[in-house]
Amino acid sequence: MVPEIGHFAVILALCVAMAQAFFSLVGATRGYVNWMAVSRPSAYILFFLTSFGFCCLVISFLTNDFSVLNVASNSNSQLPWPYRLAASWGSHEGSLLLWVLMLSGWMAAVARFSKGLPNDMLSLILGVMALVAIGFYSFLLLTSNPFDRLLPPAMDGRDLNPLLQDPGMVIHPPMLYMGYVGFSVVFAFAIAALISGRLDTTWARWSRPWTTIAWAFLTIGIALGSWWAYYELGWGGWWFWDPVENASFMPWLCGTALMHSLLVTEKRGSFKVWTVLLAIITFSLSLLGTFLVRSGVLTSVHAFATDPERGVFILGFLVFVVGASLILFAWRAPKVGLGGRFDLVSRESALLANNVLLVVAAASVLLGTLYPLFLDALGLGKISVGPPYFDAVFIPIMAPAMFLMGIGPISRWKKSSVPDLAAKLKWAFVISIISASILPFTMGGWSLFVSFGLLLALWITLAGLVNLWTRLEQMSKGDGRTLWTSLLSLPNSYYGMLCAHLGVAVFVVGVTLVGGYEVEKDVKMSLGNTVTIGDYTIRLDALEELEGPNYTGVEGTMTILVDGEEVDQMFPQKRLYTVQQMAMTEAAIDTGFTRDLYISLGEPLSDGSWVVRVYLKPFVDWIWGGAFLMALGGVLAVSDRRYRKASEVSSSPEEVTTST
Amino acid sequence: MKPRHKRLILVVVALALLGLGATFVLKAFRSNLVFFYTPTEVFAGQVPQGQAFRIGGMVLEDSLQRNEDGVTVRFAVTDTIEDVPVQFTGILPDLFQEGKGVVAQGRINMEGMFVADQVLAKHDENYMPPEAAEALERAMKIKMETE
Numbered sequence: 001m002v003p004e005i006g007h008f009a010v011i012l013a014l015c016v017a018m019a020q021a022f023f024s025l026v027g028a029t030r031g032y033v034n035w036m037a038v039s040r041p042s043a044y045i046l047f048f049l050t051s052f053g054f055c056c057l058v059i060s061f062l063t064n065d066f067s068v069l070n071v072a073s074n075s076n077s078q079l080p081w082p083y084r085l086a087a088s089w090g091s092h093e094g095s096l097l098l099w100v101l102m103l104s105g106w107m108a109a110v111a112r113f114s115k116g117l118p119n120d121m122l123s124l125i126l127g128v129m130a131l132v133a134i135g136f137y138s139f140l141l142l143t144s145n146p147f148d149r150l151l152p153p154a155m156d157g158r159d160l161n162p163l164l165q166d167p168g169m170v171i172h173p174p175m176l177y178m179g180y181v182g183f184s185v186v187f188a189f190a191i192a193a194l195i196s197g198r199l200d201t202t203w204a205r206w207s208r209p210w211t212t213i214a215w216a217f218l219t220i221g222i223a224l225g226s227w228w229a230y231y232e233l234g235w236g237g238w239w240f241w242d243p244v245e246n247a248s249f250m251p252w253l254c255g256t257a258l259m260h261s262l263l264v265t266e267k268r269g270s271f272k273v274w275t276v277l278l279a280i281i282t283f284s285l286s287l288l289g290t291f292l293v294r295s296g297v298l299t300s301v302h303a304f305a306t307d308p309e310r311g312v313f314i315l316g317f318l319v320f321v322v323g324a325s326l327i328l329f330a331w332r333a334p335k336v337g338l339g340g341r342f343d344l345v346s347r348e349s350a351l352l353a354n355n356v357l358l359v360v361a362a363a364s365v366l367l368g369t370l371y372p373l374f375l376d377a378l379g380l381g382k383i384s385v386g387p388p389y390f391d392a393v394f395i396p397i398m399a400p401a402m403f404l405m406g407i408g409p410i411s412r413w414k415k416s417s418v419p420d421l422a423a424k425l426k427w428a429f430v431i432s433i434i435s436a437s438i439l440p441f442t443m444g445g446w447s448l449f450v451s452f453g454l455l456l457a458l459w460i461t462l463a464g465l466v467n468l469w470t471r472l473e474q475m476s477k478g479d480g481r482t483l484w485t486s487l488l489s490l491p492n493s494y495y496g497m498l499c500a501h502l503g504v505a506v507f508v509v510g511v512t513l514v515g516g517y518e519v520e521k522d523v524k525m526s527l528g529n530t531v532t533i534g535d536y537t538i539r540l541d542a543l544e545e546l547e548g549p550n551y552t553g554v555e556g557t558m559t560i561l562v563d564g565e566e567v568d569q570m571f572p573q574k575r576l577y578t579v580q581q582m583a584m585t586e587a588a589i590d591t592g593f594t595r596d597l598y599i600s601l602g603e604p605l606s607d608g609s610w611v612v613r614v615y616l617k618p619f620v621d622w623i624w625g626g627a628f629l630m631a632l633g634g635v636l637a638v639s640d641r642r643y644r645k646a647s648e649v650s651s652s653p654e655e656v657t658t659s660t
Numbered sequence: 661m662k663p664r665h666k667r668l669i670l671v672v673v674a675l676a677l678l679g680l681g682a683t684f685v686l687k688a689f690r691s692n693l694v695f696f697y698t699p700t701e702v703f704a705g706q707v708p709q710g711q712a713f714r715i716g717g718m719v720l721e722d723s724l725q726r727n728e729d730g731v732t733v734r735f736a737v738t739d740t741i742e743d744v745p746v747q748f749t750g751i752l753p754d755l756f757q758e759g760k761g762v763v764a765q766g767r768i769n770m771e772g773m774f775v776a777d778q779v780l781a782k783h784d785e786n787y788m789p790p791e792a793a794e795a796l797e798r799a800m801k802i803k804m805e806t807e
Contacts, residue, residue: 235751341663341667343666344666344669344670349670352670352674353674353677356674356677356678356681357677357681360678360681360682360685363685364685364689367685367689368689371689381695381696382695382696382714382790382791382794383693383694383695383696384693384694384696384714384765385689385692385693385694386692386694386765388692389688389689389692389693392688392692393684393685393688393689396684397681397685522731522749522750522751523730523731524729524730524731582754582755583754583755584754585754600751602731602751602752603751603752605726605730609730611730611731611751613750613751
């Protein structure tokens with residue numbers, strides 16, 4: 001009964017979305033006030049119905065209802081309950097339900113937190129989002145119903161893919177989808193602005209926090225995915241340039257560009273057309289990512305061609321969304337007009353260059369991801385584009401962008417002078433150069449790659465400090481405030497920027513040092529054997545049988561010695577998941593601030609010994625730490641009081657009195 | 661300089677950067693493509709010398725051998741018509757099995773041995789690596805034609 005109720009709730013949600021799209025869009029363009037009044041409550045109803053449907057699916061998973069096809073294919077009675085919960089979005093059908101849940105959640109959030117928006121603008125925005133929602137609800141109901149029954153019911157389920165049975169995988173998809181779907185908000189803002197013709201600085205101020213928060217979620221989602229790949233796939237890599245990863249990285253790159261160009265549109269009124277175009281591109285790339293991951297086209301274009309239902313639906317939807325928005329853009333954008341003028345040397349120019357670089361980077365990823373698919377689909381041969389291409393392209397494109405990260409924030413709007421910038425930044429530059437050339441010697445050998453990476457990281461950090469210092473100096477000159485009060489009075493959005501930029505520096509340190517100084521050893525080990533890596537000696541002390549809830553396996557006991565003294569023990573495992581008969585390597589990782597020690601069991605050999613892989617990965621956790629700082633910066637920026645002020649001013653008088 | 665000229669310079673500089681970036685990306689792209697060949701094509705000598713490429717197919721039954729050091733393995737990849745001997749140093753993926761699909765990336769050496777620096781097996785129970793499936797499909801076609 002529960003799945004049918006859930007199914008019904010999702011059907012109702014589709015009907016609500018249709019009504020909402022119709023009344024909101026027609027009402028807003030014709031100016032019917034009572035039609036527009038539909039949009040806000042219907043967003044809440046949509047969110048309620050979808051959450052209800054989602055809960056029904058979760059209940060089916062938690063109660064092991066194997067008469068539901070989705071549960072039978074992706075869960076098992078032996079599966080621990082947190083993974084049964086995660087299994088409800090581990091499958092194709094479930095993840096689409098999660099997608100629409102997120103979309104309706106974002107719609108409800110827009111309805112709730114946009115009190116300052118004029119009524120017709122809000123209706124347009126929610127109407128556009130409802131159109132997107134119609135597409136996805138129909139896709140869900142027509143091609144991928146998660147509530148389908150299985151007759152006769154299965155005795156037990158086929159289990160969740162063991163790779164997904166992991167805490168990181170429980171939260172990775174929701175975070176990633178929050179980001180993907182979050183870009184639909186700024187997309188809807190852009191479309192609404194094009195329709196209404198009101199593309200001004202207020203528009204940019206409304207859209208900015210939504211973009212930033214979606215971007216922060218996407219950052220966390222990608223970082224979690226990378227972290228998961230690092231410890232769960234068992235081979236210690238943190239990024240593989242796999243098409244699935246690229247699918248999430250392209251919207252991230254464009255979203256980053258979008259955040260920065262929205263800044264210019266808000267502060268200076270420039271880049272308006274470009275910002276709108278970026279908003280459309282970013283969301284289109286999110287849809288493209290969904291298409292790539294969900295159509296099966298990556299697994300094999302041939303599988304896609306033989307079972308085209310799902311793929312063709314999303315492809316059609318993608319073409320419709322991109323086509324319609326670009327036509328609207330071509331029609332309306334010329335009327336938008338240009339913004340404030342700016343000089344060759346100015347913050348606008350720096351941000352423009354940053355935008356160009358980020359978009360070129362995204363385009364190069366797009367090329368490397370789609371070209372092999374096109375060739376294959378056209379029957380022109382099979383090729384693959386591996387990490388060497390992406391590495392060769394990415395470093396030269398991102399390096400100037402990172403160099404600009406030091407200059408942009410410190411230069412003035414409209415017109416900046418080169419001598420002035422040079423005077424401010426010369427010490428930061430000199431110190432970065434000197435430290436970056438010396439530091440590698442203290443770490444185990446000089447190399448250009450390491451030195452250059454450290455240079456960029458130091459430069460970003462020091463330029464950020466100079467920036468903070470100049471701001472504080474100006475403030476104390478202005479009204480004689482003390483250092484402390486100045487620090488407190490700087491806006492959160494400013495700290496958000498510093499924090500996110502510092503995150504990039506931390507990330508670069510991680511990437512550079514792990515790339516430059518990582519040590520890897522594959523060795524054959526029997527009981528009592530040792531292997532030495534860096535300052536650590538690892539001894540295999542025991543191999544024991546292992547019995548888990550839904551797997552069996554072997555666990556090794558590795559004793560870590562430093563200078564002959566035992567300091568730690570680590571327990572890498574090799575598991576065999578019984579239902580799917582799938583082997584899994586569970587690496588043992590000793591995480592540290594400056595290094596990770598990583599041990600994984602390879603294969604057993606006929607004489608009872610094992611092939612063991614050990615890694616010493618310096619500063620690898622800085623990669624994810626940096627991503628976390630970037631996301632934290634986004635959250636800080638959104639918490640800025642001017643956004644709260646804007647909503648307080650516009651809310652009704654009695655609410656203002658209660659809140660003050 | 662008039663503001664109009666400055667703006668023009670900005671646009672030109674941006675376009676030049678974009679052009680430079682595009683040229684560079686395409687150059688890197690062309691030199692880093694990895695092509696795919698089936699064992700039959702390898703046997704027929706259609707593969708590039710000294711350049712990395714990919715092969716795919718099934719791991720031939722009973723072909724897996726291990727060197728003394730325990731970490732160097734040899735096996736043969738077959739598309740049911742021809743077999744290519746492969747050598748790999750490192751740890752094979754969890755789902756690597758004789759008689760199952762596999763994809764290897766590497767170069768062919770003087771003795772005709774394919775020295776792999778990367779071995780990929782399928783990601784989960786439900787599908788074969790696409791290249792492995794492709795190799796078998798092409799071999800099937802050749803067999804049908806010759807019959």
